[in-house]
Amino acid sequence: MTATVHSKPRRRQGEVVIARPEHSKESPLSVHAMTVAYNKKPVLWDVDYDAPANQLIAIVGPNGAGKSTFIKACLGLVPSASGQVEFWGDVYKRARPRIGYVPQRESVDWDFPVSALDVVCMGRYRKIGWCRPVTRKHKRAAIECLDRVGMASLAKRQISQLSGGQQQRVFLARALAQESDLYFMDEPFAGVDAATERAIVDVLRDLRASGKTVIVVHHDLQTVPEYFDHVILLNMRVVASGEVADVFTQENLQRTYGGRLTLLSEASEAIAQAASGRR
Amino acid sequence: MITFDIGADLFPLIACTLAAICCGLLGNFLVLRKQSLMGDAISHSVLPGLVLAFLVAAEINPSVMFAGAALAGLATVVLIEAVKKVGNVEPGAAMGVVFSIMFALGVLLIEQAAARNIDLDASCVLYGQPESLAWFSAPPSFGDLFAWRTIGEMPRQVMTLLAMTLLSVIFISVFFKELRIAAFDPALATSLGFSATLLHYALMIAVAGATVASFEAVGSILVIAMLVCPAASARLVSDRLLPQILWSVAFAIASGVVGYFAAIAVPAMFDRDAVSIAGSMTVVAGLLFAFTAVASPTQGVLARAFRQRKLARLVALEDLLATIYRRDEQGVGAAPAAQAEVSLQSHRLQSVLRLARKRSLVTGELGSLALTNDGRRVAERLVRKHRLWEDYLVRKAGVAPDHVHESAERLEHFAPAPSDGPEKDPHGKPIP
Numbered sequence: 001m002t003a004t005v006h007s008k009p010r011r012r013q014g015e016v017v018i019a020r021p022e023h024s025k026e027s028p029l030s031v032h033a034m035t036v037a038y039n040k041k042p043v044l045w046d047v048d049y050d051a052p053a054n055q056l057i058a059i060v061g062p063n064g065a066g067k068s069t070f071i072k073a074c075l076g077l078v079p080s081a082s083g084q085v086e087f088w089g090d091v092y093k094r095a096r097p098r099i100g101y102v103p104q105r106e107s108v109d110w111d112f113p114v115s116a117l118d119v120v121c122m123g124r125y126r127k128i129g130w131c132r133p134v135t136r137k138h139k140r141a142a143i144e145c146l147d148r149v150g151m152a153s154l155a156k157r158q159i160s161q162l163s164g165g166q167q168q169r170v171f172l173a174r175a176l177a178q179e180s181d182l183y184f185m186d187e188p189f190a191g192v193d194a195a196t197e198r199a200i201v202d203v204l205r206d207l208r209a210s211g212k213t214v215i216v217v218h219h220d221l222q223t224v225p226e227y228f229d230h231v232i233l234l235n236m237r238v239v240a241s242g243e244v245a246d247v248f249t250q251e252n253l254q255r256t257y258g259g260r261l262t263l264l265s266e267a268s269e270a271i272a273q274a275a276s277g278r279r
Numbered sequence: 280m281i282t283f284d285i286g287a288d289l290f291p292l293i294a295c296t297l298a299a300i301c302c303g304l305l306g307n308f309l310v311l312r313k314q315s316l317m318g319d320a321i322s323h324s325v326l327p328g329l330v331l332a333f334l335v336a337a338e339i340n341p342s343v344m345f346a347g348a349a350l351a352g353l354a355t356v357v358l359i360e361a362v363k364k365v366g367n368v369e370p371g372a373a374m375g376v377v378f379s380i381m382f383a384l385g386v387l388l389i390e391q392a393a394a395r396n397i398d399l400d401a402s403c404v405l406y407g408q409p410e411s412l413a414w415f416s417a418p419p420s421f422g423d424l425f426a427w428r429t430i431g432e433m434p435r436q437v438m439t440l441l442a443m444t445l446l447s448v449i450f451i452s453v454f455f456k457e458l459r460i461a462a463f464d465p466a467l468a469t470s471l472g473f474s475a476t477l478l479h480y481a482l483m484i485a486v487a488g489a490t491v492a493s494f495e496a497v498g499s500i501l502v503i504a505m506l507v508c509p510a511a512s513a514r515l516v517s518d519r520l521l522p523q524i525l526w527s528v529a530f531a532i533a534s535g536v537v538g539y540f541a542a543i544a545v546p547a548m549f550d551r552d553a554v555s556i557a558g559s560m561t562v563v564a565g566l567l568f569a570f571t572a573v574a575s576p577t578q579g580v581l582a583r584a585f586r587q588r589k590l591a592r593l594v595a596l597e598d599l600l601a602t603i604y605r606r607d608e609q610g611v612g613a614a615p616a617a618q619a620e621v622s623l624q625s626h627r628l629q630s631v632l633r634l635a636r637k638r639s640l641v642t643g644e645l646g647s648l649a650l651t652n653d654g655r656r657v658a659e660r661l662v663r664k665h666r667l668w669e670d671y672l673v674r675k676a677g678v679a680p681d682h683v684h685e686s687a688e689r690l691e692h693f694a695p696a697p698s699d700g701p702e703k704d705p706h707g708k709p710i711p
Contacts, residue, residue, distance in 0.1 A: 007421055101470055108464050112311065122460050126471045133454050171368045178471075202286040 014019045025089040028053050028182040028213045029074065035084030036066065036073045043069045045082070045236050051182075053228060054211050055206055058218040058244075062257050070234065071184045075101055087182065097126060100180030102171050104187050110160050110234035116170045117155040120145055123177030128270065145173040148206070149199050165196030173202055182216045183207065192220060201227055224248060285424070286417035288539075290437050291409035295501070295560060295576030297440040298493035302505035303531030304447045305486050307524050308570040311462045312479075318506030320378035321483060322490040324355040324498045326385025329491065332393060341439050345491050352487025355381060357481060407498030409556045412436060436496045443492035450485055451524065455487060458482065459520055476479075500558040508564035515568075515575040518546060530567055538563035594692050595631045597661055600640060601691075603650050604658035608708075659711045665691040666704035666711075673705040680705040 029051040036044040043066040051057055059067045059104065072078045074085050076092050093191055100123075120142040121134050128138060146152045149169040157217055159167060160200035175183055186202050218224060224231055225244050233239040233247065233256040240252045281707055302318075309318050328351025336343040355377055362373040412434050418424060425473055433441075451458065457478055461468040464477035486506065493502045514527035538560025543553040575582045585709060628645075633643045640654035670689040674677040678686070683705065 022519070063377070075470060077470075096470065096472065099470070101467065103466060105466070107466065109313070110310075112463050113518050113523050114459070114463060115519065118459075118520075120465065122471075125460060126455065127467075127471065128456070130473070134456060148609075160518075174467075245579065247339065 003271055025239050028088055029084045029215070030084075030089070031074065032084045032086075034070075034073060034085065035081045036069055037081050038078075038147075042081075042236065044073065044080075047234075047238050049238055049241055051213060051215060053213055053230040054208060055213060055231065056208055056227065057213070057215045057230040058228040058233055059215065060218055060221060060224060060256070061239075062159060065235040065256075067234055068186050071101075071186055071215070071217060075184065076089040092167040098181040100175040100178040100183045100186055102175045102183065102185040105164065105168055106192070107169065110162075110167060111264060112159065114159060115155065116146065116151060116157050116159055116162065116166075117142055118175075119159060119170050120155075120173045120177050126178070139154045141176050142173070145176040146170070148176060149173045150195075159247055161199070163193070168192050169196055169199055174202060176203065181212055185210060185214065185216045187217050187219060189223075197239060221253070285419070285421070286414045289424075289497075290412040290414050290419065290434055291556065292536070292539050294412055294434075294440055294496040295539055295556060296498045296532055296668045297437070297444050298489075298501060299505045299509070299531035299535040299560065299564075300528055301334075301440065301444040301489045302486075302493060302502050303449050303509035303527045304444075304524065305506075306506035306510040307513070307520075308451075308458050308462055308482055309486070309506055310514065311520075314370075315507045315511075316374050317359075317483070318486060319503050320359065320374040321352050321355055321486050322494075322502045322506070323378045323640035324381030324385075325351045325487050325490050325494075327351055327380055327388055328354075329494070330385055330388040330392060334388070341427055341435065343365075345488060349484050349487050351381065352483055353480065356483045369391070382703075394609075400625070403495075403498065404499050405494050405500050406555050406557050408502070409496050412496060437666045442494065443489055447485060447489060450481075454481070467543070497560075498557045500505055501561055502538065504561040504564050505534070508568050509534065510562075512564075512571040515571045515578050518550045518577070519588050530564070534560050534564035534567060557608065592627075592631060592634060594605050595627060595691060596634055596640075597657070599631055599635060600654055600658040601642065601651065603648055604655065604662055607650070614653070619652055661691055663711045664696040666708060667697045667700040668694070669704045670700045670710070671697040 022077045023160065029049070031047055031049040033046040034044060035042060048239065052062060058212050059070060061067050069078060070168060072079045074092075076085075079154060094100075117139065122139060123145070124134070124138045128134060143152055143155055146155050151166060151169050151173060154162065162170065167174060172185075175185070189197055192200070204214055204216070206231075207221060215229070218228070225248060228244055230242065231244050231248050232241040233252055235256045235258075240247045240258045283286050293701070306315075306318060309315050317484070325348040328472035332340075332344045332347025334349075356404075358381075359373045362368065362376055363370055366376070368371065368376075393661045414432065414434075414700060416432065418426075457468070457473050458473070460473060461475040461478040468475045468478070489506075490499065490502050493505075507526040508529035510523075513523045513532045517523040517526050537558055542556045542559035545559075546552060546554050571579065574582075576582055581693045631646065632641070635654070639651055640657060642651055663688045668690045669680075669683045672683040673680050674688060700710055
């Protein structure tokens with residue numbers, strides 16, 4: 001039950017500076033003092049975060065708060081100006097086989113001439129290795145992953161013939177095929193139908209049950225308490241992070257979202273729901 | 280009339296076709312990466328590399344030329360990335376800046392070489408000289424071709440092209456899976472340990488190699504066309520990568536062979552001299568693309584128009600059934616309303632009526648049409664959906680009751696019905 005809440009100027013005089021715990025081998029992700037800038041404009045500023053193992057973790061924050069950038073910087077897809085990222089106390093390169101990434105759906109060309117099964121098989125390429133063909137064994141494993149997201153019957157479809165939600169599920173199945181221990185997912189719930197949302201939630205819970213850690217960029221405040229254990233409130237800095245029950249409060253949301261009224265009313269609804277859920 | 284002379288035609292034809300296959304194969308990945316212009320860029324900017332290699336070796340030495348071109352190709356890719364980053368411009372602009380300057384540099388170098396009495400000509404670079412591949416000691420009949428002598432007398436250009444084509448085939452088959460993932464999702468490829476950058480450079484070296492191999496015989500115009508056209512046409516007829524690649528080879532061979540003979544035969548029809556072979560092949564490749572864009576069975580203009588028509592006919596059929604249903608509901612005798620309300624042109628109405636009769640959904644003649652039991656079931660389902668949607672739009676989406684008919688009219692054909700609703704729609708009509 002630990003919750004760290006960072007005040008804006010982090011080290012004012014006279015204030016007690018809480019010593020950061022040493023990077024532990026148990027924490028799947030430790031970020032220390034990460035700063036990322038695009039064209040000299042900071043997007044993330046001095047971010048510290050230690051992810052608890054075996055939890056479902058949501059990253060929430062307003063548009064442009066740097067949520068996707070946080071994930072990409074952790075994975076080295078965008079360069080960070082400063083700071084360290086460690087996975088289980090190790091650098092990314094060595095931890096890479098244990099990390100899976102589900103990018104935003106728009107990041108690829110869905111007219112690409114491949115089937116759903118081909119895309120899921122891509123998740124197994126590391127296990128297959130350079131220059132070896134995709135064998136039947138790997139295809140079977142890929143179909144199993146498609147089955148877990150309810151898409152086995154559409155395995156042979158070309159990906160442009162799938163609906164948006166189905167495409168998202170293909171991406172999820174591909175991540176499952178990677179058999180990672182830590183997953184990053186960038187807005188998997190964006191613009192999906194109800195069936196897909198349920199399928200994703202089921203998969204997330206499956207993953208937690210089998211000891212994995214999942215970090216999800218999430219935009220729907222209302223569902224945070226229902227779907228997630230931990231939450232990072234992000235707006236260029238980490239405004240607050242910790243267990244949903246402790247951190248997901250009206251006050252913290254207000255500090256994250258500023259004066260955006262529509263979002264705030266949504267947030268208060270979500271908090272009311274969370275409170276009634278705890279009762 | 281087409282004549283084939285082994286001496287004059289065999290090696291030029293083989294050279295042009297091999298160049299087309301080689302570039303067509305590699306072009307698939309350029310097109311998929313949305314980097315077709317990269318082929319254009321590389322094929323132009325290898326020129327200074329070629330000329331420098333030529334000046335260094337003082338003769339046409341394939342391996343030195345290849346090295347020079349590969350280096351120039353790599354330099355192009357690096358420079359394009361640099362211009363993109365430093366200049367903060369879009370990729371197309373970066374490519375344009377780099378390759379035009381590199382090409383210009385090549386032209387200047389050629390002029391310098393010419394001053395030193397070295398035979399290099401800028402127009403050769405564009406169109407090549409397939410005619411120079413004539414085989415003067417050719418055997419008179421095809422039967423005599425199957426001899427070791429043939430291989431020995433194969434011109435160097437043809438050998439180089441053959442080698443480069445084989446290399447491309449090997450490159451694509453060995454790295455098929457890697458090239459595919461790097462083209463589809465470079466970020467994932469890199470995170471899985473298949474460096475997308477490395478594969479990109481490898482592909483660019485292969486493109487530079489294909490350019491060099493092709494350049495002497497067929498020139499850079501054909502190279503650019505073959506890097507894009509066969510792959511673009513193949514994309515229109517296949518939705519899987521391997522069939523697409525095979526199709527692109529077929530399109531490349533067709534462009535090569537048809538273009539070669541057309542260069543002689545078509546001008547002959549108008550009593551003119553033969554035209555440039557490379558130019559003719561490029562035109563054929565373009566025509567093939569135009570033909571596939573129109574006639575492709577899945578994505579062609581015709582196929583899409585046909586599907587559209589079929590859909591429009593189904594919608595009109597449903598509208599007709601629903602109109603008769605509503606007329607019966609109101610009990611306004613045998614109103615001749617069908618035609619007016621379905622608002623179809625009369626010939627369309629006739630075809631819709633034929634369809635309805637064929638599926639035995641209606642009986643009777645226009646003016647006294649009646650629904651069969653099957654027709655009634657279809658119409659009832661449709662009217663139910665329409666009124667449920669109206670109800671949904673008014674109650675859940677807050678649309679005014681007199682604004683919902685149009686939307687419901689569209690939704691009734693395509694969207695599933697809202698799960699539940701009241702007995703009556705917003706206009707007081709019963710929901711069946």
